[in-house]
Amino acid sequence: MPSSADEVDAALAGVVERIEAAVSDLAPEIIPIVLIDGRSGAGKSSVARRLRERWQGPVTVIGLDELYPGWDGLSAGATLAREFILTPLSEGRAAAWRRWDWAADAPGAEVVTPAGVPLILEGAGALTPRTARLAHVRVWLEAPEDSRRDRALTRDGDTYRPHWSRWAAQEEHHLRTHHPQSLATIVVDVP
Structure with missing residues (x-):
């Protein structure tokens, strides 16, 4: 049974508070890098948006949707993020x-992300052993498939519907290969 909007909202608000607490616990000289991973529809973009709205001072938010090279590019997008942004x-x-x-x-327009500004990077595939070493706060969002699918297809509709299964297969590969939940400093179940 799909979860209620209130349950999802409470879970997302809770994870934002936990991320804020983890960032505030960092030494003052650290420029925070926050990674948010989870399967499609788990709430990654929503958490990143809420976190940006509450962030005190400048922050850069990048979604891996801006980097994935097409519908078969989950792994490649994560590699691009590591090589050209996180490192x-x-x-x-x-x-x-790009x-x-x-x-x-x-590939489209070049983007330059300035140094010295905190970063929130969200997207499926973001958290791997190699990216974990580069981030201060690492988040894994877990959610039931039915709820995730309902949210993702409500959000993206017919654009995403024909690609759901092939993207899910790439997410499965990411989970088997990188075990992102075990790399997270914060793990949250989203209904």
Whole structure:
């Protein structure tokens, strides 16, 4: 049975509070990098949006949807994020990366993400052993398949519907290969 909107809202509010607490516990000189992972429809984008709205000061939010090179690109998008965003920012350098142009099905405009600004990176595949070493707060959102599918297809409708199964297979591969839940510093069940 799908979860109620109030239950989902409470879970998302709770995870935002936990992330805020974890960030506030970091040493003042640390520029936080927050990774939010979970399967499609788990609430990653919603958590990132809520967190940005409450963040005190500047923060950059990047969704892996901006990097995945098409519907078969979950793994490649995560690699691009690590190489072109997480590594330079964790080293105190600006990050230059290309946004994926979904309409053209090709790399699009270059984006430069400045160093010295906290980062929230969200998306399926974001949390791997290699990215975990580069982030200060690592979040895994778990949710039942029926609830996730309902939320994702309500959000993206017919654009996503034909790709649900192939994307889910890539998520399964990510879970078997990287065990992201075990790498998370915060794990939350979203109804």
